[in-house]
Amino acid sequence: MKLSELNPGEYGIIKEVLGRGTVHRRLLSMGLLPGAIIRVVRTSPLGDPVEYELRGFFISLRKQEASYIIVDRVVPLSMIPSGTDVQVIFIDGGVGFIRNMGTMGIAVGKKVHVTKRCCPMIIRTELGDFTLGRGMAYRIFVR
Amino acid sequence: MLVALAGNPNTGKSTIFNALTGMKQHVGNWPGVTVEKKEGDCIINGKKVHVVDLPGTYSLSAYSPEELITRNFILEENPDVIVDIVDASNLERNLYLFTELLELTPKIILVLNMFDEAQKKYNIDVHKMRQILGIPIIPTVGIKGKGIESLKQAILNSKKFTPPKIEYPEDIERRISIIEKKLRKENFERARWYAIKLLENDAEVIKKIGSQNREIVHLSEHLRHEIEDIYGDDIESVMASVRYSFAHGLFHEVAAPINVGGVTITDMLDHVLTHKYFGIPIFIAIMYLAFQFVFLVAAPFQDGLDFIFNGKNGVPGLVDISYSWMSSFMPAWLASLINHGMLRGLGAVLTFMPVIMLLFLILSFLEDSGYLARVAFLMDSIMKKMGLEGRGVIPLMLGFGCNVPAIMATRTLKDENERKLSIALNPLIPCGARIQVFAFLSYIFFPHNAAVVLWSLLMLSIAVVFVLGFVYSKTVLKGRTEPFVLELPPYRMPTLKGISIHMWEKSEGFLRKAGTIIIGAAAIIWFFAALPWGVEYGSEQSYIGMLASFLAPLGTHFGLTPDAIISLFFGFFAKEVVIDVLYVLYGSKEAIALAMSPLQAYSFMLFLLFYTPCVATLATIYDETKNKKFTLLVILQGFALAMLFSFAFYTIGSLMGVGT
CATH class of the missing domain: 2.30.30.90 (Ferrous iron transport protein A (FeoA))
Structure with a gap:
């Protein structure tokens, strides 16, 4: 578009x-x-x-x-309502940030399930359940 | 030692420049363009350093005059060091220009300005940045003068540094080095930079290299197509992406965000100032208050200066006192020329100054605070219809104060045609002096409908500006070639120093350049009004009087009486003088009221609204455009409109038998 x-x-x-x-x-x-x-x-x-x-x-x-x-x-991950499945499109950050996210199974193309939106955010990836800070979730863009 | 300051717009570059050079600066134009050139000297440890402030740009492509100036200055003048000033609070975008500068020269110092603001957004690891880049990196807070001393020392100790090369992907690098080798064989300096620009399809470089060696240009064209095929994108996007990823990588390497989101002051202010319904009314209110302020503050100064030069109520002014003193030892005609001509001319220039300085004060405040960009954002859709971008509204509004600073303010418009359009339209806006005359005349001739008459003239001028803007932009001054991409910088409190330097620079420039022209014109007017020798100044027997009687038959078509014509001659000098002339000729308000029919009076005002801009305005138009033909066309445009409207009004009025 x-x-x-x-x-x-x-x-x-x-x-x-x-x-x-x-x-x-x-x-x-x-x-x-x-x-x-x-x-x-x-x-x-x-x-x-x-x-x-x-x-x-x-x-x-x-x-x-x-x-x-x-x-x-x-949409930034931080704005995704609880109980939604999304796909990671872009991670806005340097090498270090992208690597950190990778250890939680958050990488471009991966699926993420938002268990609870706030606060803190709880997500489920293929590597397990994780909590995410708002600042981090704001820099992960999904669809 | 030669130092050049480069950087994006809105990075506080001029604050740093002012801090380095103080008041020892010279403002001029870059040759051939209307882009401002500022230079000055700075003494560091007893050593004199010449500092040139390059225009603010976002990149070094060859598309805008600012970009070309910056690039060519570095290529041709080869400064000892480039100081790249970046807004540290907006680091990533600012580093893009840095990567381009880095490709051009290794003699570079990076200044992280507004460092205090940046630290609220992220922690910048300056030490790490120095390690990565291998050049001096100086955090500064320009407005507080912090870091300036370190910058000075860094400038003095600068040498050829060894910053990293901007690496392109392998398949591009290979092609760059093919061209680079060829260029080296032909003994080109900066071979890598030229090779990159040739690949990048840079029109200027292709022209330059092509004139010496067509073969290399053909080769680079071939290699460029290969790259575009590999990446499936045009070369410009490919190369810009590489540079941006360097900037992006560097930024994330050295800056750790502290707090994402959250509401900033700029957010809050923008919420109100660019509000859907309140934004435009607030803008109008701000301008209204600004004008109130200008006239309130300027009026006593103007009256005072006028009193000093011309006296009042029988008290002789400087002109008369000096005249009687000088005529005691020199021929009366010479004393009269010096005093009644030139000294009075100087007085007229000086009485302009308070308004001009205050309008510049307002303009600097709007610019430095960041509000000007918001005005552009608010008004763009209206201004677009008359061929201007949003910022074009500011010179037009300043025009209601005085056309001189308004025309100087058209520099905020980057597009050459838009700027010309804006200059051509500006004199049609009735300035404070003309509004004053109209207020006076409408009160005398139409005591019961004065406000309506004044209002009608203002509305007419705005309508004419709109229609002409629309017509010109569709025909002779076709609009912009560049897209209108406007940065909305964070709001910042302007500094008193910054504003006063800006105000002084502009006003002093006007005084120096336009002042001489005005005093010259004053001498010419004196010549017509005082000769042949012995006649009463400006009377029917003087040359001006004769010219007026000669033009009288023509004037009748436009409803102009001979005395009205005389007053118009003097009005060329300064519009407010029209009232004085009518006073001198008739002696009282009542007599003036009887001298013209209402129909004649309104036709006269229509003529006065549009006919030639005053000398000061013309001097400024010429000075800003350096174009005699254009300046002449502006005069012709004025007379054409004046004659059209007063003729049409007077003829139709006479036929209908109204107000005769």
């Missing part, structure tokens, strides 16, 4: 940036790259442009430019 089709509060992972030339390169240099997580923050009072959060900073894009960006909708 297009980034412009996401609603405020929703998250997406960038799949592809379409277009050529200036528009394309400008978007890339701002960090709008495949694999990046982007959150829709709010819409301008008049409907356009829209504010997004990306890599910890905030940018505004006109709808026309946002339609060049193809995303998949994802």
Whole structure:
């Protein structure tokens, strides 16, 4: 789907940036790259442009430019209700964080069952039951 | 020693620059473009270091003037050290430019600015970062002056460091080195960088290398297609991804997040300031208060300066005193030229200053606090219709105060055509001086409907600006080539030092550049108003008077009386003078009221609304564009609109027999 089709509060992972030339390169240099997580923050009072959060900073894009960006909708694990099965799409962190998550069976592509959402979060992976801090669960994106 | 400061926009780069150079700075333009060039000197341990502030950019591709300037400066001037200033609280994105700089030169110092803010978000392991990168890394808090001394010492001790190479995946590296070897054979310096840029399809580099060696360009084209086939993506995405993963990796290696989520001050402020319903009304209220503040504070200064130069109620001003003193030892005409012409001109420039300085104060505050970006966010959809981006609303609003700072403020617009469009439209916004004249005239001629008359003129000017903006942007000044990607930086309290330096820089620039033009124009006006020698200043017998009588038959089509024409001549000098001239010619309000029919009066105001911008504005337009033809077109546009509206109104009014 297009980034412009996401609603405020929703998250997406960038799949592809379409277009050529200036528009394309400008978007890339701002960090709008495949694999990046982007959150829709709010819409301008008049409907356009829209504010997004990306890599910890905030940018505004006109709808026309946002339609060049193809995303998949994802949700942070921390927002998944109890009793849901999800698949890990992306882990936002460095090598150390990804390794730590791996020891709990949380890795890209793996299935996770949310036993209890809060607090703390209890999940079941193929390696067993684990508790997860909110900060950690916030950095794991699932579908 | 030559030092260049580079970095993203909104990283506090200018604060660091100010801290290094103090007031010893020079502001100019980069050759051929309207991007500001700031340079200054800094004495470190008795050694003089020349510091150049490169424009803020997000990357070093060849697409915007800012990027090209930064790149070419490093390539051509080969500074002794590059200081890359990053916003430590937004490290990952900022490190992207760093990776690009690193590819260009190993002589680099990394400044982690806003370090205090960053530490609230994550623990940055500076020591580890130094180990990984092998270059000096200086944490600073620019606004508090923290870390500046360490930075100075690091600059002085800088040498060719040995930072790591940005490694591309094997199949790209292999191709880079093929081109690199070829370039080395041809004795190109920075062969690796040129090789990467050739692969990356960089238009500038292809042009440069291509003019010397077509073969290498063809080879790199071939290799580029191979990479694109392997990765199934375009080369730009592939290369940018590699650099971003370097930045991403480095960031996660050295920064451990403390607290994810949680509500920040910026979140809270944005919730209100960009609110769906309240956002725009709050913006309008803020601007209204800002203007109230400007006029309230500026008025006594303006009156005071006016009193000093021109006197009041029989008390002689500086102009008269100096005139009688000088005419005792030099020919009267010379004394008159110096005093009635140039000194009065200087007075006019100076009376502009309080408003100009205060409007710049407001502008700096809006910019430095981060609110300007929110204004752009709020207003973009409206401004887009007239071919401008959201930030374009600020110069237009400042125009209601004074067109001079407003036109200087168009620098916030990055796109050249948008900037020209914004400059062309700005003089059509009635400035404070014209509003003052309209308020006075509507009160005299339409005592019962003064407010309606004034309102109608304001609405007309806004409508004209909108329609012309729409038309120009669809025809002669076709809009932007770049997408409108706007960063919304965190709100920050501007520092007094930062704001006052900014305000002083701009105002002083105006005084120096435009001032000379205005004083020159004042001398010319004097020439027309005072000659032939012996006539009463500005009377019907003077050249201005003669010109007015000559133009009188033409003026009748637009409802302009000869005296109105005289006042328009003087209004070219400064619009508020129109009232003074009418006063001098008629002696009292009542007499002025009888001098024109209501129909003539309104036609006169329509003419006054649009005809040529005043000398100060024209001087600024020329100074900002360095384009005589464009400046002339702005004058023609003004006269065309003035004649169109006053002719149409006067003709239709006369035919209908209204207000004659």
